[in-house]
Amino acid sequence: MPARLTGHAGALRDAAFALPVVLLLAAMPLVTGAYLLHVLTITLYYVILAASWNLLAGYTGQFSLAQQSFAAVGAYGSGLLIKYFAFPLWASIPCGVVAAALLGWLLGRMVLRMHTIYLAIATWAFAETIHIVLTAAYQITRGELGLSVPALYSNVRPEAYYYTFLGLASASLLLMHLLIRSPLGYFMRAIRDDELRAESMGIDTTRVKVMVFTLSSAFAGLAGAFYAHYTIVLSPQMADFGEMAKLIIMVVVGGLGSFMGPLIGAPPVQIAMTYLARYGEWDMVIFALIVIVLMRTTIGGIVPLAGRAWSRLRPRRGTA
């Protein structure tokens, strides 16, 4: 029986990889200082965000440029409900997630029949609208002055936030993994490869695309809402296109359309960007060049490259 007919081999391999990685990350506070822990906490936020965009662009072929907006909607949604309606945190965060999901659903409906550059432009325009609204409606959002929101915990110990984001990232990635291995995951990849064929086989491509837009936005909103109560001051910068560019770099460096891509790509990119920040915008130039090289060649990111190297090594091991 081919492995692809049962799916067991892939699930076991992924679990065997994930468990030691989670254990290693759980042990990080024992060996790192407060600043590096902060960098890792922010990295975990980007892992969720990058993985949520990978669902849409990598698995479904919907090259949306609005993912950062949904994180901002989740963050501002939660923050504004607390500020103006005195919502408790346990209620404001889910509301932020629902707001992001609803907006994702709406965007999904609007761009249903769009492909390639048209989809990219429409979603970029949508994201810019969110960015401008957050900046211009300063009477409500406080614009560039920043919106203060309460912290998640009363203490400021970085370990608490690190473990919160580690748990959040692990749970989100597990859910995404289950989604990808479900029938919906097969439909997503079918649509990415050939939408007309998928439709002709009986797949309701409209429904699948809207579902993926909604779920992907919900994950981004979840990450954004928690991020808000970690950083405690929100700025419209969160919805800036630079954030989207960062996500694209992370996913492309790791491997677009592979589950491990954002997980492998986000940490080095975020850590390098943090330490390169002292050189101004040059970090983006360096990473843009890396993306151009990856796109021009057939390397396709770290994960596909490692996969090809592994498949070349395997027969040799067998014959040795």
Place this chain on the structure above:
Amino acid sequence: MDALLTTTGLFKRFGGVVAASGVSLSLRPGEIRGLIGPNGAGKTTLVNLITGIYGPSGGDIRFRGESLVGLAPHQIARRGLLRSFQVCRLFGNLSVAENLLVADLARGAHAFAETRQRAARARELLDITNLARLADQPAKALSGGQRALLQVACGFMVPELRCYVLDEPFAGINPVIKDAIVELIRQANEQRGIAFLIVSHEMPVMRRLCHGVSVLMDGHIVSEGTLDEVAAHPQVIAAYLGKSWA
């Protein structure tokens, strides 16, 4: 016997071009019907109209008594009417086995739990098509002939399949794979009673397979009957050999 699939006065206009001009066609359950005609006759347009890729400008299409006009392609597929494409279309990054699985899952949520039946059907098709050793390979790695074979085989994963519209399934492939596709069609027709509408220029294969043939020219049916009967029709001779032969 009641018709399985009928088109009545089907009309399709693209701007100033009339691609289908009152096409009326009828297919009985379990029938294998060939659809022939010169290039540009409107054969693929007719396939696209029947399967919902295009909406007709006029006329009606009925499948098992129900009108298909206004339905989306996936809704038509779920009623048991599937198609293959002239230029082979597969999910290239999915494996051969996954291409078969997706065809089955696409039937709807009721099919999700039928894991064992799905695996059994896929295994059987992989054996029949001789693609078992390539089951874990991405579909894009297959040869042109193997891709054509897999494309046709995917449809047979669907237990509810009643009518399969094949657009040029034999074009540009070697005789061995051609025979494998013919065998798949024949088995499905004899064992499951599936009806076929096959668009092809391969007359020897059409002669072997089809119970009857319809000839489409300039967007309408000009002749119907056995292959020998339609081959004697003056308009068909003129279209294929030139007006001086008619």
